[in-house]
Amino acid sequence: MTTTFEAGTDASQEASAPAVPMAARTRGLRKVYGRTVAVDHVDLDVPEGAVLGMLGPNGSGKTTTIRMLLGLVRPTEGEVELFGRKMPDEAAHALPDVGALVEGPGFHPFLSGRENLLRVAAAEPRLASAGIPGAVDAALERVGLTDAATRRYKGYSLGMKQRMGLASALLVPRRMVVLDEPTNGLDPAGTREIRRIIAELHADGVTVLVSSHLLAEVEATCTHVAVLQSGNVIAQGELSELLESGNAALLVRTPDAELAVETLRENRIGSRLTPDGVRVDLTAAEAPDVLRHLVTAGVAVHEAARARTGLEDLFARLTQPESTVDGEGES
């Protein structure tokens, strides 16, 4: 499957609208560890102001891509730009604009949350000494750690540690915030908090890049999506476009479901049984033709409606081998 929705490369857009500026951009990005190709020729576009969800199963290359974006890992091949600056060579110029929560933030176990953040803040080039305590307290408040601020980091739960990482990313206003699996270890209330923070950042015009394997999470919070599989970006673009592209199914409510499936198979149209009828694949068929075939064969069609597939369906469609999709291609 190679469905790709390249941001800003639509021909009509190129002709009329100016290209959207990119907060982050990669071209031909590749990372090889020994025999493992972690990331392979990734062309990723993160438009300024977008909340882009990087979605993919475990081991698909999300963290490695993020690490290369942040200059933490040098690519084997390819280019990375953050706000037009080449990474990792121009990291010192680009990184002050970027707050990041990546795996394993190195906090000191025997210092409190507040003391740890004071240390991080002291190394922050955008913060004058006098502003440090205020910035730390505001960040603790924003992630809900004020009450635990004087406790040792060592005793924090996984969720609290995640919040600490987030607080350090939010110590100063950023143009972009990168969050690698920010809801890992969080309870539902913590997850809602992260959503709220992402929404606030978005409202402030901050670009957010967030990786997740939680599809519902991405669907709820993101404006754009990049789907990774085995180190490749297999689809990217605006969430609404990607959802639209997963729209090619017709739900038919009928008591004659088996006859419907048989009829459609004879006409080389994929379908499968649902609790109250059939779900018809519309990638290679038009809805009126489907209905005509069914009615001609004597199938009682009680209702027919286009299915709006969620990102979950899209994700499954993109990452499954084609042969498993709805019996397509059977005769």
Ligand SMILES: Nc1ncnc2c1ncn2[C@@H]1O[C@H](COP(=O)(O)OP(=O)(O)OP(=O)(O)O)[C@@H](O)[C@H]1O
């Ligand atoms: N430092 C490393 N040394 C060797 N292999 C690595 C290293 N980092 C990542 N890999 C391998 O690269 C592949 C991609 O890993 P990566 O962590 O980027 O995926 P991911 O999508 O972030 O996965 P997860 O959701 O499990 O965090 C995996 O096969 C992983 O084992």
